[in-house]
Amino acid sequence: MKGLGAIYLQQFRTTLASQLQYRAMLFIWLIGQVLEPLVYLVVWSAVSRSTGGSVGDFSSGEFAAYFIVMMLINHSTFTWIMWEQEYRIRQGTFSFALLKPVHPIHSDIADNISYKLITFPAMLLVALALSLAFRPQIHFAPWAFIAFFPALGLAFLMRFLLEWTISLTAFWTTRVSAINQIYYVLLLFFSGQVAPLSLLPGPIRTLASALPFRWMVSFPIELLLGRLTPSQALVGLGAQVAWLAACFILLKMMWRAGVRVYSAVGA
């Protein structure tokens, strides 16, 4: 464990140094991260005003809270590994990762967390500015606030393992972008990024709870906004743990099979 700690710490330094080389790029990325939830926020605020102040169980202040928190949580949990891995495998730089005496996922997790730590203060400032403009409404519950942090951690790990696993399809196919596209459409819809899941028809809500996406983004938001009962929160945390275990097993299987293919064909 001590060895892994040193790798994470060093990767943090490396990522920090690399990212600071491209401050303008960093800024443009952040704008992208902010714009998408902002568009949904504006649309849903307009819709709720035109229907007398609320849609379903969401008032316009609650919409504002939902999308501002969503922006922060999506930022905390997103990865870019699905593009990165394809590049590495095509370019053959993946070979170097394979020859290191440590699993490559560790540098990727450390790299991701480092990037988030660097950019999070800026996101927080944006969230503050949006709060002043849109006046969010939050039903604060101390127990939910405490439960939110493990939920966020699990959401991060779940999403990371799932997307890392999917990124391994680059071992088999050169058409990774098509797979990524399908994944992102599913994620956008079923994780509650386009609209809060509680506004969707019953069967779709059920489907969303059966799929992993809700637990990667929507669940921590619902929890923080005080929209869940303690028992619902417990079920959610349980679902996250179960999905995390499933992702872990899937990753191990895909990794073993993928490396076998890679080492059969070479790159």
Next chain:
Amino acid sequence: MASTASPVIHLRDLRKTYLVSERESGARAALKSLLHRRTQEVPAVAGISFDVAPGEVVGFLGPNGAGKTTTLKMLSGLLHPSEGDVAVLGHTPWKREKSFLRKITLVMGQRNQLVWDIPAADSFELNRAIYRIPNDVYRQSLDDLTDLLDLGPLLRKPVRNLSLGERMKCEIAAALLHRPQVVFLDEPTIGLDVSMQRRIRSFITDYNRRYGATVLLTSHYMADVEALCKRVLVIHHGKLLFDGELARLVQRFTRHKTIVVQLQDCSSDLRAYGDVIECEDGRVTLRVPRAETARVTERLLADLPLIDLSVEDPPIEEIIEQVFAQEVL
């Protein structure tokens, strides 16, 4: 080559066959291949065997596509062999056990592992963490490498600002910080200018001497092999054509020697002495059968008013070319 110490690298009848899908050009063929994919087996390494003793520096020669890189990849654990036995330091490479990976390194001249945007020194630190190199060993390694490769001024510059040669030096240093006992070098001098090539070569010799590391290298540049390797392996079409000392390779494959004589002008007819390859400003290049060399030289000295005479082996490139052309031993 026979050696008393147990070998560091051991290969027996090692084979690697790639399955390559093939189809003819054209839309019809594309449609057909959707339903029925035809594959062809391409043998990249077709049964090679050799041992390398601890501390040896061995050169791997062969034209493009001969199977050199495939062999290095099987030895370092990147590729799974199709058949045969392979062991490096007693490990099975493709299992890529951590204890194995800590003892080897692979440098690929055409690929980079250093992080592009930051100074090499920062990438070195990352490798220190990954390989769990103790502080004192790391310091010593870094000092040695900085000294041997003259890295001092380069370490603090972002890698993207380095020249190709400077970058290669840093790549090599990054790959050797953990003091691997076995070093695989795939075209380490490719694209570098002559003085940088020389620099890398003398470094490899120094590193081998200082740490007793076993080195297996491939190169297109004969000068690399001549300078570094007493022993060479010649591989072509996935088969080992020659395994032995470089000098023996020259003896074995050269049936001729070149005699160069300097005369006043090109007016004398020297065809009686051997094949006249060229004559320029009285400098005549003759090719004579190896066994005849002494006799012809004697006659030339007796018969003609020579200003100068020298006997040479043909350039090693030419010999290798001959080996590949004949493909026989």
